[in-house]
Amino acid sequence: MTNSNNFDDMLATLRRTEPYLADDGFTSGVIARLPETRQLPFWLSNLILLLFTAFGSAIAAWELPVIKLVTFTTTSMLSLPVLGAAALVTYLISYIVIWLSQNDLI
Numbered sequence: 001m002t003n004s005n006n007f008d009d010m011l012a013t014l015r016r017t018e019p020y021l022a023d024d025g026f027t028s029g030v031i032a033r034l035p036e037t038r039q040l041p042f043w044l045s046n047l048i049l050l051l052f053t054a055f056g057s058a059i060a061a062w063e064l065p066v067i068k069l070v071t072f073t074t075t076s077m078l079s080l081p082v083l084g085a086a087a088l089v090t091y092l093i094s095y096i097v098i099w100l101s102q103n104d105l106i
Contacts, residue, residue, distance in 0.1 A: 045098060049091075049094050049095075049098065053090060053094065
């Protein structure tokens with residue numbers, strides 16, 4: 001903790017010792033001319049998410065031994081509840097990642 005306290009003390013010292021530079025409203029004028037940030041609509045972020053999920057799934061399917069995998073899944077795991085649960089888990093994980101990135105937590 002000594003390093004962060006030392007750094008905070010140095011910043012506080014700089015704020016006290018450096019003079020204020022008047023810019024005659026230049027900074028506020030530049031800030032006023034900046035375009036507002038645009039948020040993607042919820043449906044568009046979901047569409048992008050689904051497209052990239054489909055793209056990633058297509059790449060994974062291309063790289064895997066598909067014949068053996070299809071035989072295994074059709075005989076043991078392919079059912080509507082399993083597919084629905086897998087889709088739900090994928091969607092929830094993707095939504096959490098998007099939410100975390102929009103709130104600058106990642």
